[in-house]
Amino acid sequence: MAVARYQAENITSADERERVRDDIHGLMTRYGVSAQHISQRAVNIMAPVSPLVSPGSAADFELLFSDPTGDGLDQRMALFDRMAYEVFERGYKEPGLPPPDDIIHVSCAGYLLPSPAQRFVSDRGWLGSTVTHSYHMGCYGAFPAIRIALGLIGSSHACLPHGKERVDIVHTEFLSVHLNLLAREPDKLVTSTLFADGFVKYTAFSQAALAGSGKRGLKFLALKESIIPESLQQMSLKPGPRQFDMFLAKATPQLIGDSISEFVRSLCKEAGVDFHQRRVDMGFAIHPGGPAILDQVRDGLGLDESQIAPSRKVLYEHGNMASASVPHIWKAIVESDTVPVGSLVLSVAFGPGVTVSGALFEKV
Amino acid sequence: MAVARYQAENITSADERERVRDDIHGLMTRYGVSAQHISQRAVNIMAPVSPLVSPGSAADFELLFSDPTGDGLDQRMALFDRMAYEVFERGYKEPGLPPPDDIIHVSCAGYLLPSPAQRFVSDRGWLGSTVTHSYHMGCYGAFPAIRIALGLIGSSHACLPHGKERVDIVHTEFLSVHLNLLAREPDKLVTSTLFADGFVKYTAFSQAALAGSGKRGLKFLALKESIIPESLQQMSLKPGPRQFDMFLAKATPQLIGDSISEFVRSLCKEAGVDFHQRRVDMGFAIHPGGPAILDQVRDGLGLDESQIAPSRKVLYEHGNMASASVPHIWKAIVESDTVPVGSLVLSVAFGPGVTVSGALFEKV
Numbered sequence: 001m002a003v004a005r006y007q008a009e010n011i012t013s014a015d016e017r018e019r020v021r022d023d024i025h026g027l028m029t030r031y032g033v034s035a036q037h038i039s040q041r042a043v044n045i046m047a048p049v050s051p052l053v054s055p056g057s058a059a060d061f062e063l064l065f066s067d068p069t070g071d072g073l074d075q076r077m078a079l080f081d082r083m084a085y086e087v088f089e090r091g092y093k094e095p096g097l098p099p100p101d102d103i104i105h106v107s108c109a110g111y112l113l114p115s116p117a118q119r120f121v122s123d124r125g126w127l128g129s130t131v132t133h134s135y136h137m138g139c140y141g142a143f144p145a146i147r148i149a150l151g152l153i154g155s156s157h158a159c160l161p162h163g164k165e166r167v168d169i170v171h172t173e174f175l176s177v178h179l180n181l182l183a184r185e186p187d188k189l190v191t192s193t194l195f196a197d198g199f200v201k202y203t204a205f206s207q208a209a210l211a212g213s214g215k216r217g218l219k220f221l222a223l224k225e226s227i228i229p230e231s232l233q234q235m236s237l238k239p240g241p242r243q244f245d246m247f248l249a250k251a252t253p254q255l256i257g258d259s260i261s262e263f264v265r266s267l268c269k270e271a272g273v274d275f276h277q278r279r280v281d282m283g284f285a286i287h288p289g290g291p292a293i294l295d296q297v298r299d300g301l302g303l304d305e306s307q308i309a310p311s312r313k314v315l316y317e318h319g320n321m322a323s324a325s326v327p328h329i330w331k332a333i334v335e336s337d338t339v340p341v342g343s344l345v346l347s348v349a350f351g352p353g354v355t356v357s358g359a360l361f362e363k364v
Numbered sequence: 365m366a367v368a369r370y371q372a373e374n375i376t377s378a379d380e381r382e383r384v385r386d387d388i389h390g391l392m393t394r395y396g397v398s399a400q401h402i403s404q405r406a407v408n409i410m411a412p413v414s415p416l417v418s419p420g421s422a423a424d425f426e427l428l429f430s431d432p433t434g435d436g437l438d439q440r441m442a443l444f445d446r447m448a449y450e451v452f453e454r455g456y457k458e459p460g461l462p463p464p465d466d467i468i469h470v471s472c473a474g475y476l477l478p479s480p481a482q483r484f485v486s487d488r489g490w491l492g493s494t495v496t497h498s499y500h501m502g503c504y505g506a507f508p509a510i511r512i513a514l515g516l517i518g519s520s521h522a523c524l525p526h527g528k529e530r531v532d533i534v535h536t537e538f539l540s541v542h543l544n545l546l547a548r549e550p551d552k553l554v555t556s557t558l559f560a561d562g563f564v565k566y567t568a569f570s571q572a573a574l575a576g577s578g579k580r581g582l583k584f585l586a587l588k589e590s591i592i593p594e595s596l597q598q599m600s601l602k603p604g605p606r607q608f609d610m611f612l613a614k615a616t617p618q619l620i621g622d623s624i625s626e627f628v629r630s631l632c633k634e635a636g637v638d639f640h641q642r643r644v645d646m647g648f649a650i651h652p653g654g655p656a657i658l659d660q661v662r663d664g665l666g667l668d669e670s671q672i673a674p675s676r677k678v679l680y681e682h683g684n685m686a687s688a689s690v691p692h693i694w695k696a697i698v699e700s701d702t703v704p705v706g707s708l709v710l711s712v713a714f715g716p717g718v719t720v721s722g723a724l725f726e727k728v
């Protein structure tokens with residue numbers, strides 16, 4: 001943000017630059033999410049120009065925006081396109097990997113046609129791998145993606161000539177492309193220090209294909225999604241001439257805390273599970289929307305802090321990566337020895353609506 | 365376009381305005397899609413200010429854009445939001461209609477969070493109706509939507525505690541919100557006269573729910589989607605600071621014509637149907653991307669002009685409504701007495717990739 005201000009206001013003297021850094025540091029300390037909750041975040045609109053000397057030395061970064069106020073949306077989308085394509089290349093670098101039946105591309109940060117997913121599939125010659133875009137669903141975007149994946153596999157076995165075995169889901173949440181580096185409003189300073197770039201790839205298998213693979217995973221027991229009444233104004237994400245504007249009201253964590261218990265009870269009941277009886281032994285993958293949201297969900301569900309530790313850890317190590325957050329927690333739970341195979345795993349996430357979306361899984 | 369030019373260049377005299385109209389008329393005659401192919405189109409960024417006197421009297425329209433060069437993307441999205449919400453209200457005006465299990469909102473023209481679909485569901489108190497966005501898939505967008513709908517219903521019966529019975533699909537292709545009214549490039553004049561606003565709602569039922577309803581419909585037999593090799597540059601749709609920019613290369617119809625026969629043969633084979641044997645008795649719902657695309661598909665598949673008449677009719681009466689086009693043709697086929705129940709119905713559409721997506725249905 002300091003570098004953007006130097007450029008925007010043509011600030012060249014060392015003294016002036018120090019004043020700008022102090023000003024921004026003051027705002028950040030007052031309004032930003034503290035390093036106690038988020039230790040590091042990926043912000044790919046900044047490229048290091050020399051080895052970083054100290055956290056205060058902003059001059060060691062260069063902005064990938066050509067205009068200090070941030071490029072127009074077309075140039076931001078071009079930056080997104082390049083970055084997301086690279087994510088696909090890295091996600092499929094394993095040699096000899098056969099093409100999946102389908103790829104679901106998840107994002108709330110960049111929309112192109114052809115999309116990076118379509119370009120990648122075309123360049124690989126995977127002409128029969130169907131690409132489905134699951135866009136603009138915000139922080140709970142992993143849930144629409146997994147219900148689409150379950151649908152593609154489940155319905156192919158139930159009603160179509162050929163059963164599908166493997167659907168890959170790739171999230172490219174390049175959120176920093178939408179940063180407004182000159183903003184000084186408190187809510188913008190919150191979102192600027194909370195959201196982070198996040199990229200993740202995982203796979204939905206048919207039950208038979210998973211069983212043959214020797215892999216661990218999460219099996220669907222129930223899915224549920226619901227809108228909290230009269231909460232439309234709490235969160236928003238809207239494309240504008242320069243960036244997608246995000247808004248997050250202060251009351252949101254409380255609102256989620258008030259409704260989470262009833263939601264989870266009802267989700268578990270669908271699968272014949274009594275949540276209050278079983279909660280001590282369950283694994284939890286709660287979307288780390290922010291430190292206060294985790295507090296509210298922990299208290300609303302009557303959990304110990306230790307039960308939501310995987311969510312705190314992902315927030316601390318990566319920030320809020322929107323839809324890419326929850327899959328990082330699923331990975332930790334699947335790989336964790338402290339959550340035995342056979343455990344129930346509850347996962348919930350939140351986004352505009354205010355929408356609460358969740359799944360009950362069994363670790364298999 | 366004339367009204368925008370008057371405003372942008374501050375043209376007030378009657379003589380000057382006539383010159384502008386003649387200039388635009390000349391460009392349109394040379395590059396635009398002719399009235400022989402498209403007789404009328406919905407362009408909802410124009411509001412009539414007095415009863416229309418004659419087709420040449422451009423002054424009888426008022427632009428809903430506040431800026432003659434067209435508003436910024438945020439204002440266009442706000443216009444989209446209002447219009448799309450109204451579409452939901454009109455689509456659900458039947459009194460006493462119970463909420464659907466799910467709503468799939470399809471668009472390549474507007475992305476908001478909360479979306480008009482979420483706002484509508486929240487305002488109705490349909491808090492348990494899951495909203496899934498199927499955005500930015502272009503003109504073949506009805507196919508991702510129906511495969512998601514099939515998936516939601518099929519997988520719920522196959523792998524979840526409660527089987528879903530009804531998934532509504534609502535397309536809001538408010539394409540005119542992205543018109544560049546001052547453009548003079550030939551390809552922009554083609555897209556400006558080809559694309560039209562289109563809105564449509566239809567429903568996916570489980571087989572049991574449809575059987576009990578007494579309705580006619582289309583039953584899935586097979587689905588297929590494929591990218592034509594090395595065709596990435598042919599079509600694109602990209603968000604910019606003002607509008608989503610569409611591009612359509614001249615060679616696209618030929619490219620589709622060259623690959624359509626093999627695609628359709630292979631799609632039909634999946635369901636054990638020999639296309640060349642059965643094509644004389646089938647119904648056809650071909651996306652009317654433009655007059656030349658219909659010529660190419662007709663010739664590529666060896667069809668008579670009469671077999672693609674429903675596509676010509678939708679193009680003539682509405683223009684190319686992107687993803688909302690093919691559902692209008694499905695409706696005509698479902699309601700037509702010349703396509704008997706039990707007929708095979710082949711449907712294909714095209715979009716960036718270049719992607720060809722298709723379904724084989726049985727009319728039931």
